[in-house]
Amino acid sequence: MTERLITIERDIAARRPDVWKVLADFPNISDWNSGVKASRATSGATTGVGATRHCDLAPAGSLDETVTEWDDERRLVITIDRATVVPIARGEVTFTLGSSASDGRTRTVMEYRYQPKGGPFGLLLGPALDRRLAKGFAGFLVDLEAAAQQIG
Numbered sequence: 029m030t031e032r033l034i035t036i037e038r039d040i041a042a043r044r045p046d047v048w049k050v051l052a053d054f055p056n057i058s059d060w061n062s063g064v065k066a067s068r069a070t071s072g073a074t075t076g077v078g079a080t081r082h083c084d085l086a087p088a089g090s091l092d093e094t095v096t097e098w099d100d101e102r103r104l105v106i107t108i109d110r111a112t113v114v115p116i117a118r119g120e121v122t123f124t125l126g127s128s129a130s131d132g133r134t135r136t137v138m139e140y141r142y143q144p145k146g147g148p149f150g151l152l153l154g155p156a157l158d159r160r161l162a163k164g165f166a167g168f169l170v171d172l173e174a175a176a177q178q179i180g
Contacts, residue, residue: 032154034140034162038169042176044125044134048101050175051123055081060175062086063164080109089113101125108142115150115157117143132180136172138165 040047050060055069064083070092071080079095090112097105108119119142126135144150144157 030154031141031143032158034142034158034165036138036140036162036165036169038136038166038173039133040136040169040173040176041133042173042180043132044101044127046176046179047125047134047136047172049179050172051104052100054079054095057081057083061168061171063168063171085114096120097122115145115153117145117150119143134176136169138169140165 052075053059055067055074058064058067063086065086066084067081069080070082071078073079075095076098077095081093083091083093085091091108091114092110093106094109095104096107097103102125104123106121108116108121111117111119119140122137122139122141124137124139126137140161142161144154146153
């Protein structure tokens with residue numbers, strides 16, 4: 029099955045340490061992300077490589093995720109270990125934070141690599157799913173910006 033890639037970029041009007049602080053509060057994504065109804069840590073680690081969480085999504089579905097790469101204030105990689113309702117067989121999201129610009133903005137890149145469920149049928153739905161996911165991820169970055177601005 030072919031892997032798909034979605035890339036969303038945004039110049040977030042907040043300093044990089046503030047954007048990172050929001051992302052680094054890994055188990056508490058539901059505190060600021062409107063696409064997550066509830067979230068909780070599922071491991072003893074709540075930060076760094078190996079931290080895991082469970083997310084109940086809005087309006088339906090859930091994800092179990094693990095941090096696989098953690099580079100303070102620069103890069104965070106999260107794998108999707110299990111998804112319910114969501115038509116994703118497997119996925120990986122990478123957040124890359126650029127240096128804060130002189131105006132205090134942080135270039136934020138979100139890359140989502142995933143494999144749709146459903147075999148050949150999933151491949152046919154790939155472009156439509158890409159559009160739906162891209163819209164959701166754009167909203168995610170808006171929510172991330174709002175949360176980071178509350179810190180700074």
